[in-house]
Every structure is written in structure tokens, then in C-alpha cells.
Amino acid sequence: MFNLVAKKLPLAVMERFNRFILKDYQRTLKFVTTADPDLFHVIGAKKAVQTFHHAEKNVPAYHSFCLKNNVNPKAIKREDDFNKNVPITEKTNYIKKYSLKDRCLNGRFPPHGNIDESGGTSGTPSNWIRSVQENEILLQLAKFEFEYVYNISRRNVIVLSAWSNGPWAIGIKFCQLMQNYALVKSTGTSIQNIExxxxxxxxxQEYILAGYPPFLKKFLDETKLDLKKYKIHLLTGGEGISLEWKAYFQKQLRKDAIIISSYGASDIDIGIGFETPFAQIIREACQKNNALRKELFGEVPTIPMLFQYNPLLHYITQIYNREEAKNEFLITLCDTNVASPKVRYNLHDEGSIFTYKEMQKILEEYAPKIL
Known part of the structure; x- marks a missing residue:
């Protein structure tokens, strides 16, 4: 019933609903654990369609992009229209073709916010601009995720940010987010500073040490401290980690250490996906259950990362890249406060998408004990 109502709600109402839910952890937890999983997809799809219209109308570059690709905005009414007729954006055909200002709402930079930079693998780094308002929804989302995984409000925690310092998104944004609900210190990649x-x-004291996998391994290998004396948990991201890598880290720390990974991108934001306990259980089950592993990931030499994401904020669909023979996914950031909207944006990261119910069905067949 509510699924049908959600389809008729305007974008502004759905965004207020989303913010209301995320403001309180217990309210968020109750909603995500009791609501019909399909409801998240229904609302997310509705928001994606309305985000398209918002961007087409208010973003000069995207309006021009749609004209160039012969898109009729009036024909984009439902999810199917959106997925079939809205062209894919990426760095080559959108980011590099239009100026940063033209890619912003009303062709203007936001008066308040931040600019960060992604590494220039193609030779020239890219700049990404974000408004204060869009950072607020990311803050609420991150707060829920950290509470859900680390139970951070009940721990005496200091967060050590060992991400690389500089103009890159993760180092700056991570500290900005964490200081709102924990003590945080930016140590950078200094082993001495962390020690x-x-x-x-x-x-x-309890600690959450956050950084890229290579540096975390370097720290654990080279530190002179007996880390088992300290209550240290780990957060990593930026690249995949194997289960063997995680087991190695677990041996260096206390048995109750929580070790998780996250998925983000400078192009979108740092909080796209989170490795929840449920995702970890499934991934670990794949290590012993070849049938489950093959059903989820196909024939792969190592078990890929597995994350859960919020469909109310990120509408994600899967496509197949024939040239590179791999699955990729398209992301629409469903928030009208975004300074530089992304619609059906392809990061060209390899990956597949499962709805919650699709995952449940697979587990019921191949690993019912997990449920």
C-alpha cells in the first residue's frame, strides 16, 4: 500500500521524509529493519526520475547534454523511461566536456561548501564541488552507519584519520564528518604520530584507525607497539581487501576488533556503500560455499567486496560493458541539494547489484543458515 503512495509523492516530500528518518538512529534502525525492502527501491526510483528533471531544468551543462542527445524531458515519467531513455554520463562525455560552473545548479558555485580533488589517472586531476547542504545528508547517513557497525555512541572512541592529507576527498571529508559524533585526530600517514x-x-581508550589498506598493513607490520594492549578497530576503503588480508589484520589486533571496509568515489561521495555485518557474513560464507560464491560472483579468483547502500540516496543500476566484458553500475545521487548533480553516472568500477529480496532468495537456496 505504502509503495503505491510513495510513487505519487513529490520529490520535496520524499526528501523531507528521508531527512526525518535519518535524524534519529533508533528511528532509522526501526524503519530499515521493518519496512518492505521494495519500498526503498520504489522511493529511490521516484527520486531518480525527479532528480533527472531537476538537473535538466536547473543545470546548464546537463540541459545542454540532454539537448545534444535528443532527450525529451516530458517523455521521462517513470523508472523504465529513465533507464531506457536517459543517456549515461561519465568523465569523457560530460565532466570533461562542460565547465565546473556549468555543471553546478543555475550555473553558479554554491556560496558555502568545499572543493576536493581526485587523483589524475588520466594526467589531470578533477575538482569536485559540494554544498554544505549536501554534506548534511551524508553526515546523517554516516552517523547511522558508524552507530550500526561500531556502536560508537556507547564506546569511548577516538578516531584516527590516517588517510592521505591534501586536497583529496576522503581525508578532508572524513574528519569533517567524524568530528560531529566522535573525537577525531588527523594523523595522516605518520606511523610515529599514530604511535x-x-x-x-x-x-x-578505544580507537578506530582509518586509512587505505596498504598503509594500515605498513603500520601493523612496522609499529613497535604491542597493539593487543590497545582497543583498536579498523576502517578502510579505496581498494578491495581479501578475506586473507582481514584475517592477517585480525591476528595483529584483539579478538574483538571490528574491521570493515567502505565504498566511495570523489565523483559522487565517500559514503556510497558500507560493509555491514550482514555483508561480511555473506562474504565469509562464500569462502566455504562454492555454489553460493559462483551464484553471486561467477568464476572469480578472489571473493569480491560486498557492500550495502541506501537506495533513498543512491539510485544504482547495473549495465554490461561489452568492450571490457564486465558489469558496471550507474549511480544517480538523489538529493536536490547536490551542487553538481550526477545522473546515471558511470564510474566504470566493476560490480553487480542485488536487491535485498534478490539476495534473500539466493541465500534461501544456497545458504539458508545465514538467514
Missing amino acids: ETLQTFGTE
Whole structure:
């Protein structure tokens, strides 16, 4: 019943509903654990369609892009219209073709916000601009995820940000987010700084050490401290980690250490996907269950990362890249406060999408004990 009502709600109402839910952890938890999983997709699809119209009308570059690709905005009414007739955007055909200002709402930079930079694998780094308002929804989402995974409000936690410092999105944004619900210190990639911080605040304190996998391994291998004396949890991202990698880290830390990964991209935001306990259980089951592993990932040498995401904020669909023979996914960031909207944006990251019910059905057949 509510699914039908959601299809008729205007975008502004759905965004207020989304923000209302995310403001309180217990309210969010109750909603995500009791609501029909299809409801998230219904609302997300509706928001994606309305986000398209919002961008086409208010973003000069996207309006021009749609004209160039012969898109009739009036014909985009439903999810099927959106997926069949709205062209894919990516760096080559959109980001590099239009100026940063023209890719912003009303052709203007937001008065308040931040600019970060992604590494220039093609030779020239890209700049990404974000408004204060869009950071607020990311803050609420991240707060729920950290509470859900780390139970952060009930722990005496100091977060150590060991991401690379500089203009890149993750180092700056991570500290901005975490300071709202935890003590955070930016140590950068200094092993000495991390060691001195641990010694200063002592063994009674709990810590979440966050950084890229190579640096975290370097720290654990080279530190002179006995890390088992400290209550350290890990957060990583930026590249995949194997289950063997995780097991190696677990041996260096206390048995109750929580080790998770996250998925993000400078093009979109740093909080696209999160490795929830449920995702970890499924991934670990694939290590022993070849049938489940093949059903989820196909024939792969290592078990890929598995994340859960919020369809109310990120509408994600899967496509097949014939040239490179791999599955990729398209992301629409469903928030009208976004300074530089992305509609059906292809990061060219390899991956597949399962709805919650699709995953349930697979687990019922191949690994019923998980449920």
C-alpha cells in the first residue's frame, strides 16, 4: 500500500521524509529493519526520475547534454523511461566536456561548501564541488552507519584519520564528518604520530584507525607497539581487501576488533556503500560455499567486496560493458541539494547489484543458515 503512495509523492516530500528518518538512529534502525525492502527501491526510483528533471531544468551543462542527445524531458515519467531513455554520463562525455560552473545548479558555485580533488589517472586531476547542504545528508547517513557497525555512541572512541592529507576527498571529508559524533585526530600517514597518539591517550581508550589498506598493513607490520594492549578497530576503503588480508589484520589486533571496509568515489561521495555485518557474513560464507560464491560472483579468483547502500540516496543500476566484458553500475545521487548533480553516472568500477529480496532468495537456496 505504502509503495503505491510513495510513487505519487513529490520529490520535496520524499526528501523531507528521508531527512526525518535519518535524524534519529533508533528511528532509522526501526524503519530499515521493518519496512518492505521494495519500498526503498520504489522511493529511490521516484527520486531518480525527479532528480533527472531537476538537473535538466536547473543545470546548464546537463540541459545542454540532454539537448545534444535528443532527450525529451516530458517523455521521462517513470523508472523504465529513465533507464531506457536517459543517456549515461561519465568523465569523457560530460565532466570533461562542460565547465565546473556549468555543471553546478543555475550555473553558479554554491556560496558555502568545499572543493576536493581526485587523483589524475588520466594526467589531470578533477575538482569536485559540494554544498554544505549536501554534506548534511551524508553526515546523517554516516552517523547511522558508524552507530550500526561500531556502536560508537556507547564506546569511548577516538578516531584516527590516517588517510592521505591534501586536497583529496576522503581525508578532508572524513574528519569533517567524524568530528560531529566522535573525537577525531588527523594523523595522516605518520606511523610515529599514530604511535604517540596511542601512547598519549592510553589503553583504556578505544580507537578506530582509518586509512587505505596498504598503509594500515605498513603500520601493523612496522609499529613497535604491542597493539593487543590497545582497543583498536579498523576502517578502510579505496581498494578491495581479501578475506586473507582481514584475517592477517585480525591476528595483529584483539579478538574483538571490528574491521570493515567502505565504498566511495570523489565523483559522487565517500559514503556510497558500507560493509555491514550482514555483508561480511555473506562474504565469509562464500569462502566455504562454492555454489553460493559462483551464484553471486561467477568464476572469480578472489571473493569480491560486498557492500550495502541506501537506495533513498543512491539510485544504482547495473549495465554490461561489452568492450571490457564486465558489469558496471550507474549511480544517480538523489538529493536536490547536490551542487553538481550526477545522473546515471558511470564510474566504470566493476560490480553487480542485488536487491535485498534478490539476495534473500539466493541465500534461501544456497545458504539458508545465514538467514
